[in-house]
Amino acid sequence: MTATSKGRARAAPPSAAQIMRGDRRALARAITLIESTRPDHRVEAEALLEALLPATGGSIRVGISGPPGVGKSSFIEAFGLTLIAAGRSLAVLAVDPSSARSGGSILGDKTRMERLAREPAAFIRPSPAGGAPGGVARRTREAMLACEAAGFAVVLIETVGVGQSEAAVAEMTDLFMLLVQPGGGDDLQGIKRGNVELADLVVVTKADGALAAAAARAEADYRAALGLLRPVSKHWRPRVMACSALEGSGLEAVWRAIEAHREAFEASGELARRRAAQAQAWMWSELRDGLTAALKENAAVAALATRLEGAVAAGEITPGTAARQLQEVFLGTAVGGRKRSARS
């Protein structure tokens, strides 16, 4: 135990060994450490992740999104219970940049998935508190690595569709699943446009009772629509299916589709290539975010950036000129070999 500056004893950071043994409390503490913005915690988190890295990579990484009201929690719970009944373990994480620190997020909310939360083979974690969206996504990706090291068969990362969070989740997972309403696509219920590119699997929910016929029609409509698009990979054609969390129907078909995707991607080597490319892309995007954050932390540069943003929006200066001025002030060097201008 070490004393904190507040005088309270603090538990030692969780060890990689504990996590790799599947110790849930250690895993939860590791994720809390990962989510912390304190610089000393970042150092510890980084060291822990490096120690866990060799044990990662063994889960199926699935992203899931859908509009409000589509039944995401019901689906995740019913689907999760199906997995567990078949002997697998499941971690559920979330990316919700809008969650306030005190209010918490409705995603990964155990009260909405009570039965699943009680299962020993399930681990549910709410989204990290909001902040820079890039920061939330980074912490969730790192939490995913910790869950993998802890031995979960499936890691599900849900997102509520704020800003670019679906793209971020798709970029850290192997397969991206979109839930859609049986009512088809009116304004509020259609697929968010950027998600069409991302979806490997489209699942129509609530295919039961009075909505069964509508669900079947929606399934056909989405299948026709996706058929008009060029596939992203030659190893997978996006699939559309319907399910009912209430009746428990269609959930095993969803799992079989996920397994089929996994097999196709592993056999072709595409899974390894995809994950390697994702990791590299994450390095560059974290570097860019880090440089931008460092820039904004520099008070003089941040003030200049705000002024220049306004000037650019008002059409008083070109974006290129503004960018060059910011870069010169930030790096303290001229850009492109020119003499650094005296302007600031």
Next chain:
Amino acid sequence: MTATSKGRARAAPPSAAQIMRGDRRALARAITLIESTRPDHRVEAEALLEALLPATGGSIRVGISGPPGVGKSSFIEAFGLTLIAAGRSLAVLAVDPSSARSGGSILGDKTRMERLAREPAAFIRPSPAGGAPGGVARRTREAMLACEAAGFAVVLIETVGVGQSEAAVAEMTDLFMLLVQPGGGDDLQGIKRGNVELADLVVVTKADGALAAAAARAEADYRAALGLLRPVSKHWRPRVMACSALEGSGLEAVWRAIEAHREAFEASGELARRRAAQAQAWMWSELRDGLTAALKENAAVAALATRLEGAVAAGEITPGTAARQLQEVFLGTAVGGRKRSARS
């Protein structure tokens, strides 16, 4: 005239006044200047663009893309001639990051649009030579500003769909048009997945002769598919239409749709908001590109980046650790308040 280092006399840079008078040779020289990577040319180009900026903003900015073989050049020529017959002027630019300096790009190739190229009211410019895709897009955006200052009613920016060029073109235009084949969506002809998000207008080409019925079916199919998606703006629902460059049919309908989009966006103030947001986003993306370029120009950092990319891809180090190391070496300062590590 000023002497160059090669001993040849060089014409003075084009003046903003010449360009704003509509002088085509001056405009062409301005775009050549904008495309140059020489630092002294960048200084001149930046000064010229600042001088032109007050005269920009008056064109309708249209992005256009479609798969190879869809008939883009035929469409642009026929559509352009329609515009010109109605008394408007048209500039055609291109973003084609794959164009080699010597081979040139097939986009904006006047030989494929001979009749249009002969029209005084038309200005056609091939894509800048390939290089960093961000660089090509930036130069095209700046060329667009020069064309606007020269007084063109419409600036059309075409792209062939390499990498992220459609997204870049959509981010510099008011409206994005996708051309699609009448055969509907088999693997090679369907809409590239990321483009669904971008399309304000989908135009089925070759709606004539033996393909007329297929074109009508494709039009209906794409309309149904787009109807399943949530609209991006409340001021515009994406439209689908068919046309024939050969017969000259449907082209005025395309123009009316562009005008309708323009009216809706101007009346609601969305055009101004969109352009201001685009300009700000361009500032940040140019800054990020500039910082990344500066990083890669630093030999020690570039070598480290290559090593770390490999380590990240191989799962030996986390992307976050790699990014932090690169940032520290590049900026020469510790990240997040920690002591800078001795590692490099």
